[in-house]
Amino acid sequence: MANRPVGFFDSGLGGASVLREALKLLPNENYIYYGDNANAPYGDRSDEEITSLTFRSAHRLVDMGVKAIVLACNTATATCINQIRSEFSIPVISVEPAIKPACMLPGDGKVLMMATMATTRLERYLRLQQRMPDPDRVINIPCPGIVERIESGKFSADDYDDLFAEYLAPYKNTNTDAIVLGCTHYIFIKDAFRRNAALHLKGKCELIDGNEGTVRQLQRVLSDHGLTNASGSASVTFCTSGDAERLLPIFNTLINRKDL
Numbered sequence: 148m149a150n151r152p153v154g155f156f157d158s159g160l161g162g163a164s165v166l167r168e169a170l171k172l173l174p175n176e177n178y179i180y181y182g183d184n185a186n187a188p189y190g191d192r193s194d195e196e197i198t199s200l201t202f203r204s205a206h207r208l209v210d211m212g213v214k215a216i217v218l219a220c221n222t223a224t225a226t227c228i229n230q231i232r233s234e235f236s237i238p239v240i241s242v243e244p245a246i247k248p249a250c251m252l253p254g255d256g257k258v259l260m261m262a263t264m265a266t267t268r269l270e271r272y273l274r275l276q277q278r279m280p281d282p283d284r285v286i287n288i289p290c291p292g293i294v295e296r297i298e299s300g301k302f303s304a305d306d307y308d309d310l311f312a313e314y315l316a317p318y319k320n321t322n323t324d325a326i327v328l329g330c331t332h333y334i335f336i337k338d339a340f341r342r343n344a345a346l347h348l349k350g351k352c353e354l355i356d357g358n359e360g361t362v363r364q365l366q367r368v369l370s371d372h373g374l375t376n377a378s379g380s381a382s383v384t385f386c387t388s389g390d391a392e393r394l395l396p397i398f399n400t401l402i403n404r405k406d407l
């Protein structure tokens with residue numbers, strides 16, 4: 148069992164940002180990545196649709212023989228992580244917007260949590276926000292439109308100016324200590340976040356994500372279950388419900404990016 152691959156899932160390419168961390172931290176594991184690119188983005192869909200698409204994708208990974216699943220999608224986690232955990236007997240690790248480390252930063256500025264429409268409205272995330280020492284420090288900003296653009300292969304800082312101008316208009320010049328990247332796709336456009344923070348906000352605007360924490364959790368869970376592989380080689384098999392010929396070169400570029 149320990150020699151089996153770890154399965155990574157996202158609605159599309161975003162989970163590759165979590166997989167990058169796993170390749171660095173756990174190079175003795177092997178990986179299968181499943182992106183449901185044909186159905187991305189999930190963030191504008193209903194809870195029922197997100198749940199049924201996530202179940203279908205998780206079953207694909209289990210059918211391919213994975214020993215654990217990383218749900219590398221904030222939207223799927225917020226929607227149905229408990230149902231997924233009760234469906235499968237293998238460990239399921241998930242990502243959540245990293246508002247906790249952001250709220251621990253010193254300062255009297257706001258924390259902007261930017262994520263998909265679904266994540267910002269779902270009860271699981273809103274409960275997490277209420278557990279923060281000062282929940283009102285966190286401003287949730289739904290960002291419809293970003294995921295589609297990333298899926299289409301746009302990664303330049305200025306490709307997103309129109310969208311950010313819209314999202315940040317109500318918060319012009321807000322003193323901001325941190326921006327939480329609450330969607331795994333956003334890691335790949337950090338330059339766009341930095342550029343637009345400088346254009347529209349004030350303050351340090353430190354970018355925070357939870358990817359490293361997720362991979363450390365994966366490491367702990369594998370160890371607790373006696374599932375750690377000592378002889379893997381960080382091999383990655385990419386599977387998608389979308390156009391593999393177009394997506395594979397983008398995926399390979401993303402997991403090898405050194406500038407993030």
Ligand code: DGL
Nearest residue numbers: 161188189190221222331
């Ligand atoms: N990467 C997914 C997330 O972390 C994107 C969801 C979507 O497809 O809208 O939420």
